Structures are given as structure tokens and as C-alpha cells.
Amino acid sequence: MSINVSGVTKRFGDFVALDDVSVDLPTGQLTALLGPSGGGKSTLLRIIAGLESADSGTVTIEGTEATHLPPQKRNVGFVFQHYAAFKHMSVAKNVAFGLEIRHRSKEEVKKRVGDLLDLVHLSQFADRLPSQLSGGQRQRMALARALAVEPSVLLLDEPFGALDAKVRKELRDWLRRLHDEVHVTSVFVTHDQEEALEVADEIVVINDGRIEQIGAPDDLYDSPASDFVMTFLGPTTRLGGVLVRPHDIDVLTHTVPGAVAGRIERQLRVGFEVRLTVATEDAQQVEVTVTRATQRQLDLHEGVEVWLTPTTGVPRAEIAAV
Numbered sequence: 001m002s003i004n005v006s007g008v009t010k011r012f013g014d015f016v017a018l019d020d021v022s023v024d025l026p027t028g029q030l031t032a033l034l035g036p037s038g039g040g041k042s043t044l045l046r047i048i049a050g051l052e053s054a055d056s057g058t059v060t061i062e063g064t065e066a067t068h069l070p071p072q073k074r075n076v077g078f079v080f081q082h083y084a085a086f087k088h089m090s091v092a093k094n095v096a097f098g099l100e101i102r103h104r105s106k107e108e109v110k111k112r113v114g115d116l117l118d119l120v121h122l123s124q125f126a127d128r129l130p131s132q133l134s135g136g137q138r139q140r141m142a143l144a145r146a147l148a149v150e151p152s153v154l155l156l157d158e159p160f161g162a163l164d165a166k167v168r169k170e171l172r173d174w175l176r177r178l179h180d181e182v183h184v185t186s187v188f189v190t191h192d193q194e195e196a197l198e199v200a201d202e203i204v205v206i207n208d209g210r211i212e213q214i215g216a217p218d219d220l221y222d223s224p225a226s227d228f229v230m231t232f233l234g235p236t237t238r239l240g241g242v243l244v245r246p247h248d249i250d251v252l253t254h255t256v257p258g259a260v261a262g263r264i265e266r267q268l269r270v271g272f273e274v275r276l277t278v279a280t281e282d283a284q285q286v287e288v289t290v291t292r293a294t295q296r297q298l299d300l301h302e303g304v305e306v307w308l309t310p311t312t313g314v315p316r317a318e319i320a321a322v
């Protein structure tokens with residue numbers, strides 16, 4: 001195990017930010033810490049980094065007991081949402097910084113910086129100042145700088161959080177590819193479930209200072225351990241007594257045993273899908289997502305009577321009676 005966190009508790013005054021958290025992160029893996037705002041993701045990352053100390057519990061990095069080691073002795077690289085670059089230094093100098101303060105030879109620094117700038121596709125910007133880069137390019141520079149000193153662990157706190165949706169998406173793909181190339185054990189914090197599902201090998205879902213579930217993206221999506229995980233990983237809707245995903249509902253134009261009858265109240269086309277709001281006989285509004293092909297085939301539109309059943313074998317959670 002590259003990173004082992006065992007029984008970590010962290011309080012800020014009376015507030016418990018992390019409550020007896022234990023997690024093992026294998027070497028070479030890209031792990032997402034995912035959860036809602038205030039759940040404790042950054043606190044856990046900062047404890048792994050040594051930027052915050054735990055009240056109890058231990059952190060081991062690559063077999064070394066690191067609980068009381070300062071950040072600079074942990075051999076970790078960081079990338080934050082707002083990257084503090086040296087403004088007066090070129091991109092190449094920024095990347096070289098960590099190597100130069102470690103007194104590496106000029107040739108070694110030159111070669112390594114060249115390789116890293118190639119890796120993050122910034123070679124043509126080596127002589128620019130950070131202010132002359134776009135937000136996405138600046139985060140790539142931050143990654144190159146963090147990787148320069150060959151950390152055993154790379155920690156990223158919402159690295160793409162400040163960027164617009166399109167650039168975020170590009171950088172996600174890029175981070176995944178970069179990780180496939182360099183295989184450094186990486187942990188990144190995100191509150192964006194799509195980002196976690198798309199990029200991570202494994203996701204740790206954190207809420208209210210506790211781990212809700214740990215698993216591969218598909219496992220979490222297909223077999224959520226709780227209503228919380230199910231709801232957090234994607235939209236859900238209430239159909240009869242169960243919680244299901246809107247695209248996991250079969251829409252029929254005739255009744256079958258167990259189906260819930262309703263009438264389409266509203267339909268909204270969003271790109272390739274059609275979102276239906278169905279008012280059911282038990283006075284619920286059920287959100288259903290169908291493809292345009294299904295909509296056309298069944299001639300679904302406002303006012304049409306339909307019958308709904310959860311698709312066989314899809315994740316669902318029973319809703320407790322109140």
C-alpha cells in the first residue's frame with residue numbers, strides 16, 4: 001500500500017471534520033476523494049500531505065510512518081485549485097525550481113524540465129511568464145512543477161475547480177492520460193461526481209467526516225452502499241416505494257403487473273436525451289429520461305398516459321416509510 005490512513009480523527013474546536021477515517025490507497029493508483037462541500041475531503045488530503053495534523057490515528061506513506069513528518073519530508077507533490085506560481089519566473093524556471101533548490105546539476109535540470117514540459121504539452125511556452133498562460137495551461141505547469149522532484153505521491157485539491165466546464169473536461173482527459181503514462185500514486189479532491197467517475201481508478205466517498213463507500217467507479221454507480229452514495233453519484237427519482245435513476249425506468253404505453261400509471265406532464269429535450277416529468281396516480285412527479293428514439297417510437301408527449309417500471313437489475317434503494 002502506498003498510502004495508509006488508519007483511524008484518523010480531526011476536530012476543529014467542537015466540530016468533528018474527520019471521524020475515525022481509515023483508507024488504503026495502493027501504489028500507482030489514481031484515487032478521487034469525492035463528496036459534498038464541507039464533508040472533510042480537503043482535510044483528509046491535507047493530513048496526508050502533512051499540512052494539517054490529525055488528533056488521533058496514523059498516516060503511512062510508502063511504508064514510512066509519516067504521521068509526524070513535516071510536508072517536505074513526505075516526498076509528496078501538491079497541486080491546488082489556485083496555483084501560486086512565481087510570477088516573475090518563466091514557465092521553465094517555475095518547473096525547475098524544486099530541482100534547483102535541491103542542487104541538481106544544470107544538465108539534469110535542463111533535461112528534466114524539457115521532458116516535463118513535453119509531458120504536459122507546454123514546450124512551446126517554456127519562456128513565457130505564468131501570467132501569459134491560460135488557466136488550464138497554468139494548472140498543467142503546476143503539475144509539471146509538482147512532478148519535477150519525482151514525488152512518490154501526487155496530491156491534487158480541486159485542481160481544475162477554478163476553470164470553465166470545457167477546459168475542466170479537457171484537463172480531466174489529460175490527467176487520466178498523464179497518469180497512465182507516469183503512474184505516480186495520485187489522490188485528487190473533487191465534489192464533481194462526473195469528474196471522479198471519469199478519471200479515477202477508485203473513488204472514496206466522504207460525507208460528514210466519514211467514509212460512505214470505497215470502490216471502483218462502476219461498483220459505486222451500480223451498487224451504491226447507501227441512499228446517500230446513490231443520490232450523490234447521479235440524479236435519482238422516486239418511483240412507487242423505490243429510488244431509481246431517471247434513465248433506469250422503462251416507459252410503457254400499456255399496463256403490466258406492478259407498473260405505476262401516470263401522465264406525461266412535461267417534456268424537455270436536452271441534447272440527445274428527452275426528460276419527462278410524469279405525474280403518477282400516487283401523486284408523485286417522477287423524472288424519466290429516455291432517448292429520442294424511444295420518444296419517437298412510443299410517440300411520447302405531454303398528456304400521454306404511460307406506465308412506469310424500474311428496469312430489471314438496475315440499482316435502486318427502498319424508501320423507508322415515514
Ligand SMILES: Nc1ncnc2c1ncn2[C@@H]1O[C@H](COP(=O)(O)OP(=O)(O)OP(=O)(O)O)[C@@H](O)[C@H]1O
Pocket residue numbers: 012017035036037038039040041042043044189191
Ligand atoms: N482550519 C479550520 N478551522 C475550522 N474549521 C475548519 C478548518 N478547516 C476545515 N474546517 C471545517 O471542516 C469541515 C471539512 O472541511 P474540508 O475543507 O475538509 O471539506 P471539503 O469536503 O474539502 O469541502 P469543500 O469541497 O467545500 O472544500 C468544514 O465544515 C470546514 O468548515
